[in-house]
Amino acid sequence: IEDLDKLRVKLQYARGSLAQKWRHFQCLAANQDAALPLYPALVGLVTRDETAVAAFRQRLETKIEAWPSYTRTVHIQYHVYCSAISLVRWAIAYDWVADHPAMRDFDLKKLAETILDTLYGHVYPLMKSREPASNNQIASMILSCILAGYLFGERHGRDPRARFLMQYALERMHELTDLAEPWFVGEGSTYIEAVNVPVSAWFD
Numbered sequence: 001i002e003d004l005d006k007l008r009v010k011l012q013y014a015r016g017s018l019a020q021k022w023r024h025f026q027c028l029a030a031n032q033d034a035a036l037p038l039y040p041a042l043v044g045l046v047t048r049d050e051t052a053v054a055a056f057r058q059r060l061e062t063k064i065e066a067w068p069s070y071t072r073t074v075h076i077q078y079h080v081y082c083s084a085i086s087l088v089r090w091a092i093a094y095d096w097v098a099d100h101p102a103m104r105d106f107d108l109k110k111l112a113e114t115i116l117d118t119l120y121g122h123v124y125p126l127m128k129s130r131e132p133a134s135n136n137q138i139a140s141m142i143l144s145c146i147l148a149g150y151l152f153g154e155r156h157g158r159d160p161r162a163r164f165l166m167q168y169a170l171e172r173m174h175e176l177t178d179l180a181e182p183w184f185v186g187e188g189s190t191y192i193e194a195v196n197v198p199v200s201a202w203f204d
Contacts (some may be wrong), residue, residue: 001045001096004045007046008046008047011046012046012047025039025042025043026043026047029042029043029052029055030043030051030052030055033055033056033059034059037056037059037060037063037090038056038089038090038093040052040053040055040056040059041053041056041093041094041096041097042093042096044056044096044097044100044102045096045097048100050100050101050102053097053100053102053103054102056093056097057097057102057103057106060090060093060094060111061106061107063087063090064107064110064111064114067087067114067118068114070083071118071121071122076118076122080118080122080123080126080141081123081126081136081137081138081140081141081144082140083118084118084119084122084123084140084141084144085140085141085143085144087114087115087118087144088115088119088143088144088147088148090111090115091111091115091147091148091151091152092147092151094106094108094111095151095155095156098156108156108157112152112156112157112159112162115148115152116148116152116159116161116162116165119144119145119148119165120161120165123141123144123145124145124165124168126141127141127142127145127168127169127172132172132175133175134175134176134177138172138175138176139176141169142169142172142173142175142176143169144169145165145166145168145169146165146166146169146170146173148162148165148166149162149163149164149165149166149167149169150162150166153165153166154166
């Protein structure tokens with residue numbers, strides 16, 4: 001977020017349809033955090049509300065605790081490009097509220113290990129096996145490694161695996177723009193609308 005203060009002013013003093021949408025968003029964050037677990041993180045970032053951040057922390061800790069068993073499911077074994085980027089988005093949400101008092105003593109090391117184990121053990125080998133391409137799957141994997149690599153290799157630590165994954169993925173970024181094949185390859189719009197576009201918005 002380029003200018004957090006500007007975002008806070010924009011939302012907290014919003015009028016008209018934006019004000020209605022922001023109130024609705026906050027209502028969803030407060031009452032639907034099980035289905036929309038990342039919403040409280042954004043509310044906490046903007047408002048500094050302790051209840052919102054605490055709700056996000058609880059969901060994040062539950063997610064981390066359950067993740068090892070999830071890696072044995074079909075979602076990771078055969079569709080890791082879908083699941084990995086979703087997991088990394090939790091790390092982005094953590095970054096939004098990392099300095100909030102409600103996150104004090106949070107186990108950052110466990111979060112980093114959970115995400116990096118998934119990327120290094122499942123995503124990186126699959127990327128290595130793929131021919132250069134520009135499609136939704138490789139885009140998801142590249143963005144996952146760059147974001148997690150930056151968060152845990154630069155911003156919230158100096159994990160060597162994170163830095164390696166970021167460097168490797170950065171070297172493959174050109175595939176997304178240089179090759180003729182578009183990201184959307186007829187498999188469905190979920191990757192584009194719910195996975196790649198929101199995450200790629202982090203890149204300038």
